[in-house]
Amino acid sequence: MAISDATIQEIKNRIDIIDVIGDFVSLKKVGTNYRALSPFTNEKTPSFYVSPSKEIFKCFSSGKGGDAISFIMEVEGISYIEALKYLAQKYGIEVQEEEMTDEQIEAQNERDSLFIVLGFAGKFFQDQLFENSEGKSIGLSYFKERGFNEAIIKKFELGYALDEWDGLLKAAKAKGHTEEMLLKAGLILKNEKNRVYDRFRARVVFPIHNVSGKTIAFGARTLRTDKKEPKYINSPETEVYHKSNVLYGIHQAKQAIRNEDMCYLVEGYTDVISLHLAGVENVVASSGTSLTKEQIQLISRYTKNITVLYDGDSAGIKASFRGINMILEHDLDVHAVVFPEGEDPDSFSKTMSSEAFKTYLKEQAQDFITFKTNILTDGGRDKDPSNKVKVIREVIESIALIPDGIKRSVYIKTCAGLLDIQEQVLITELNKLLIQQQRKDRDSTRHEEQQVEPLPPVEQETRSDVKLTSFFVERECLRMLINYGNEAFDDEVSISEFIFEEIESIPFDDEVIDRTLSKAAELVAAGKKIEPDQFIGPTDPSMSQLVIDLLEMKYFVSEGWQARHRIMTMHESEDLPDAAYKIVLRLKKKKLEILINENDDALKKTQDVEEQIELLKVHKHLKALLIEVDTELGIVIPR
Missing domain, CATH: 3.90.980.10 (DNA primase, catalytic core, N-terminal domain)
Structure with missing residues (x-):
């Protein structure tokens, strides 16, 4: 069975992209858009943007983008149909299905x-x-x-x-x-x-x-x-x-993790369920596998704070240091709670009330330095100087993994106090480790570069602007159409109508741009508006990605810029007819330059006098057109 077109349209009509994406990341309003840390990469500076007016998202760190349906497909790793069913369930829409054709059944995912x-x-x-x-x-x-x-x-x-x-x-x-x-x-x-x-x-x-x-x-x-x-x-x-990508209980815990801004990490299924019974719902388990970077990234969608809960008699606490180091490396804050000997999260949660258990978890949580130091020094009982040196080195190795310099400084100060050692000594040791890591990274990069076969030499073009080809001006022309095509050029025609009239006889070299322009032209010819969602979907991923890349989301003038700093700015949207006119002129200029270059090449190769005369006439005509375009653009070049 396939989802009916009527159901798909109803789902699209009901979708609130901020509501959908807000279930997975913490969005912050910035101007007319929303911003967040990417759910697809581990980043410190937000590069994930959502435009409610255009109903699309764009992740500048991973390059991914699309509508709410595309987002669900990406973040959940599910198909288009499953994403539609997910959204239908979210909005309480009854899914009407139709009989599938033999071809559809055969192609079923x-x-x-x-x-x-x-x-x-x-x-x-x-x-x-x-x-x-x-x-x-x-x-x-x-x-x-x-x-x-x-x-x-x-x-x-x-x-x-x-x-x-x-x-x-x-x-x-x-x-x-x-x-x-x-x-x-x-x-x-x-x-x-x-x-x-x-x-x-x-x-x-x-x-x-x-x-x-x-x-x-x-x-x-x-x-x-x-x-x-x-x-x-x-x-x-x-x-x-794929077990390395999965956390047991994440579905039941995700909202609580977001609300509490904290995720408890345990070992097994029953630990998760017992903590839910104790009123602690922001808990997941790695399900018997060593913690992986994919699991850490999954948690980081909802919070940057992880507290690991350990059995009191667990022999594997030291082995867990690798997991803690991975959490630190992903720039998350990590704490640890160790239960009394003979107890685990499941058994210990049953020994007290829900409120008392929650209080215990908060009061017993240790930062990773205190936790690691206590474990390695046997609670401070190990006074052996040589062991102390090993402990210091191990703790510094963990601190060196933290990407944030300010966090590293704070942890260095804490470490100096705990281990009774001068802070400067620790800073020196830390710097040594950081330098070693930088060298290692450089060597690794150099090795990778050496594995890449060098590109064959290319002939130097006589004109660098021709060498760039027409791709960028073609792209700019499409960008103007997608973003402003429905706006008025003058009292009679829209921006899109003006552009299509001007570029009617101009060939476009890029296949995806040409295909997208053709679809836009069909919409305009049918009297429809150009809307982003008409180009975004599973049928043509290349077109979807191109349109998403062209939508203006990330770069805009802050609403407080003029009021706060009294700085006046001018955006192309304030004079769209002029902007559209100049984009068309630039396109024509580039196409003329390419034609002139091709004509000159033909002139150099031919030995036929009559053909030379014709090519010289063409050259003169193209040059005259180019001068007209340059004059309109305000470009004065001696010729």
């Missing part, structure tokens, strides 16, 4: 099919937990013993896999799902005899969701004690599930 079959499996496991006698007596009993109530079980969509070889397989095939797709989703396995069977059997099931709430994988815990088998097994990586 594999990702969509995976989401469908994974969603079916999630619902199947939930049904077994609440409706099957085995699921209720074993799975549901286990969750209730852990203190999980029905509301929290449903919130996290917990389930149960029956003690059967092919319970899910049979149910899925009965609903029309194929073995091929079940294998690709990691839900079934095939042995050497080509027998297929369920991956998850006799286990409680924890669905793993992406940010928008789609089921993308499963973790499953065995409840058997009589068999030697892994305590947990997880889905394999698939087209929609």
Whole structure:
């Protein structure tokens, strides 16, 4: 089935791009636009802009841009259809579907099919937990013993896999799902005899969701004690599930993380769920994997503050320093809480009230220097001078990873006080590390450059302006059309009508620009307005990207500039007819220069006298036209 055109149009009509993107990043109004740190890259200076009037976004650090639908596709890594369904659900729009053609069915995205079959499996496991006698007596009993109530079980969509070889397989095939797709989703396995069977059997099931709430994988815990088998097994990586990019509980936690401006990071599924029961919802888990840069970037969409929660008897705290270093490297602030010996977030949260637990987390949070120093010095009990030197070096290595110079200075001062050492000594050591890193980066860059084959030499053009080709003036012409085409040129025609009349016989060399101009011309000929969303969509990504790049968003005069500083400025929009006229003249100038250059080349190559005379006439005519254009532009060049 495909989403009907009427539903797609209703979704587009209801979309508020600020509302949609605001679910993922913290937007700040700047003039008529909104700005934020990019959700796609790790940056310190905001380069992500949203224009509510044009209903598009542009990320200048990654180059990505588009409308609200494109944003959801990018940030969630989902298809166009899935993005539409996400927005339909957000705005309470009933999705009307139409029968798909054979071609559409054949071209149906594999990702969509995976989401469908994974969603079916999630619902199947939930049904077994609440409706099957085995699921209720074993799975549901286990969750209730852990203190999980029905509301929290449903919130996290917990389930149960029956003690059967092919319970899910049979149910899925009965609903029309194929073995091929079940294998690709990691839900079934095939042995050497080509027998297929369920991956998850006799286990409680924890669905793993992406940010928008789609089921993308499963973790499953065995409840058997009589068999030697892994305590947990997880889905394999698939087209929609890459464990290094995923955080368990992010869908349920994202709003709380944004509201609290803090993310708690724990190890396992039950830790996340137990903290929710304790009233702490801004919590996620790395799900048994070492923390990755992709997971850190995911958290940084919602907050720049992370507090890592550690088991009291965890032997891997020192090993976790790598994760802390990665967080620092991404310019996030990191703290740590260590629970009493023998306790973990799950068990300790049950020993006190919700308010007392929240207070404990806040009061026990240590900055990373205090935390690391306490761990490495055994709480200050290790007085060995040689060990102290090692501790200092390790802490300085962490500080050196912080991109922000002011933060580094603050942490150096803290470190000097904690370890009773002169601040200048630490600064000297820090500078050594920074210099070493700079040299390493330079050497790495030099090595990469050496791997690149040199470009073949090119002939030097006689005129540098011709060498640039007409791409930039063609682009400028399209920019004027996209941004101001609907405005009036005079009392009779619009900017777009004027431009199309002037460029009617001018060929455009760039294919994408030419294609975009043709579409704009069709709209104008049909009496329609030129709107950005008519060029942006999944059907022509090159056109979408070009139009987004041409929309004016980032650079504008501050509304307070004139009032505060009394500086008068002039923007092309204040005299659009003049701006449009000059852009057309520049286009003509460039095309004439190219024609003159081509004509001169032909004149140099020919030995035919009559052809030389004709080419000289052409040269004279083109030069005369060029002088006219230069005069109009106010350019005086001796010829």
